[in-house]
Amino acid sequence: MRILVTNDDGYHAPGLKIAETIAAAFSDDVWVVAPAEEQSGAGHSLTLTKPLRIRRFGEKRFAVSGTPTDAVMMAVAKIMKDSPPDLILSGVNRGANLAEDVTYSGTVSAAMEGALAGIRSIALSQVYSREGMGDAVPFSVAEAWGERVVRPLIEAPLAPRSLVNVNFPAVPADAVKGIRVVPQGLRDYGRLKIVTNTDPRGYEYHWFALGQTKDATIGDTDLEAVTEGFISVTPLHLDMTHGPSLAMLDAAYG
Numbered sequence: 001m002r003i004l005v006t007n008d009d010g011y012h013a014p015g016l017k018i019a020e021t022i023a024a025a026f027s028d029d030v031w032v033v034a035p036a037e038e039q040s041g042a043g044h045s046l047t048l049t050k051p052l053r054i055r056r057f058g059e060k061r062f063a064v065s066g067t068p069t070d071a072v073m074m075a076v077a078k079i080m081k082d083s084p085p086d087l088i089l090s091g092v093n094r095g096a097n098l099a100e101d102v103t104y105s106g107t108v109s110a111a112m113e114g115a116l117a118g119i120r121s122i123a124l125s126q127v128y129s130r131e132g133m134g135d136a137v138p139f140s141v142a143e144a145w146g147e148r149v150v151r152p153l154i155e156a157p158l159a160p161r162s163l164v165n166v167n168f169p170a171v172p173a174d175a176v177k178g179i180r181v182v183p184q185g186l187r188d189y190g191r192l193k194i195v196t197n198t199d200p201r202g203y204e205y206h207w208f209a210l211g212q213t214k215d216a217t218i219g220d221t222d223l224e225a226v227t228e229g230f231i232s233v234t235p236l237h238l239d240m241t242h243g244p245s246l247a248m249l250d251a252a253y254g
Helices: 014-024 068-079 099-103 106-116 140-155 222-227 243-252
Strands: 002-006 029-035 054-058 061-064 087-094 120-126 162-168 178-181 192-198 204-210 230-237
Touching: 002 014, 002 068, 014 029, 014 087, 014 120, 014 140, 029 068, 054 068, 061 068, 068 106, 087 106, 087 140, 106 120, 106 162, 120 140, 140 162, 140 178, 140 230, 162 222, 222 230
Parallel strands: 002 029, 002 087, 029 061, 087 120, 120 162, 178 230
Antiparallel strands: 054 061, 162 230, 192 204
């Protein structure tokens, strides 16, 4: 089995090494094609207004000067064109990709691009407990549980154009309560905060700071699972059509 490992934290991110270790448990044919620099929050963006460059670090190791989507496209359509991957692992992301985060996430979007190409794709993210941890974020849960979580997903009969989003909770590895297969949650949009400061020239600049708030959905979701110390496994699909609305809108147009 040929495995492609990518991410959105950049080629030199510590979580990428964790994903490589997970991949190595299933194959000795592991390739790395990742963004050259951090692309957190890039979503499913594609670079169309400037050229992309590929830097080779080894026989199966490459960095792409673009987004996670760019990296997967370059891997599938150029670098690995003659023998594309059977599996894509995206991550392990530094930070959660839960609820509506999946729409912003470069980690999840890399897996989306793989799914669009017909390749089994899994996004992996390590939740952390507080802001400002930088490179001190621990990946112990992803390290200890990654292989166990991924193994059943390799052979599972996933639907076409679907992917799996995995989040490891911010607890010690020996405190994980297990694995839950749960739907995507939804947070209150009030968690969005904007931090404003002034630069040396007297002009304001702003940072988005996404705080944590209570899950706004009812029932067991990815948010609740990781909060309670479980690893969340959530299948996602790329058909964004809202089926129940089709007949309603059709009737509205007479």
